[in-house]
Amino acid sequence: MSRIPLPPAPGADQYVSLALVNSVVALPGGQRADELGSPEDATRWLIDHGLVPEQTALLAYCQNQLTGLRGHLRSLFATHVQGEAPPRRSLDEVNRALTKVPSASVLRHHPEGGLRREPEHPLTRLVEHAMAQVAEDxxxxxxxxDAPQLARCAAPPCDRFLLRTHARRHWCSTRCGDRVRAARAYARKQDRPTPS
Known part of the structure; x- marks a missing residue:
């Protein structure tokens, strides 16, 4: 698996679930890029998306839970885009993530700011809470x-999702759009008769 940095797809800054689904992508040449490829990568991803505190360190078991949720969300997103019924197992697993932890925020008092509602998540359940937030999202x-705007990138072999901001947007990134346009230009060039 490659560690090529992935440009964010439209909507990924708005929906953390879209960012998680797109944290793995098929690349040209049979390569894949995975932002959750190791426990350290998964930890950094969760920290960067504000889902766990900075000092968090995930074990491989937690990384596997997160990548499992990603796989189920990818199934739900794909069937939604295709207008099909979702796989029962994926639906069950996302619902399990939604209900595994308490959803109500508790009331806390802070000397500098007074009363505040905050989610309670003991250190032993950080990943479950992060997964519940992603599943809720x-x-x-x-x-x-925004559900009707969810689409799959139209640049093979890319398998990421995006929110279509306007009807003409078909690619998850400029990189994918440029690759498709270059392939079209090359194909047109190959179809031209050679001058004699």
Whole structure:
């Protein structure tokens, strides 16, 4: 697996579930890039997306839980885009992530700021809480007003998803769009008769 940095797809800054689904991508030449490829990578991804505290360090077991959720979300997103019924197992696993931890924020008092609502997540359950937040975000995306804009990148072999901001947007990044345009230009060039 390659460690090529992935440009964010449209909507990934708005929906953390879209960012998680797109944290793995098929690349030309049979390569794959995976932002969760190791426990350290998965930890950094969660920290960068504000889902766990800075001092967090995940074990391989936690990384596997997160990549498992990603796989189930990818299935839900793909069937949604295709207009098909989702796989029962994926639906069950996302619902399990949604309900595994308490969703109500507790009331806390801070001397400098007074009362505040905060999620409670003991250190032993950080990943479950992060997964619940991602699953909640995915449920909001798949059932909300942005659901019809969810699309798959149209630049093979890329398998990422995006929110189509306008009807002409078909690619998850400029890189994918440039690759498709270059392939089209090359194909047109090959079809031209050679001058004699």
């Amino acid at each position: 995915a449920a909001a995306l798949l059932t909300g007003t």
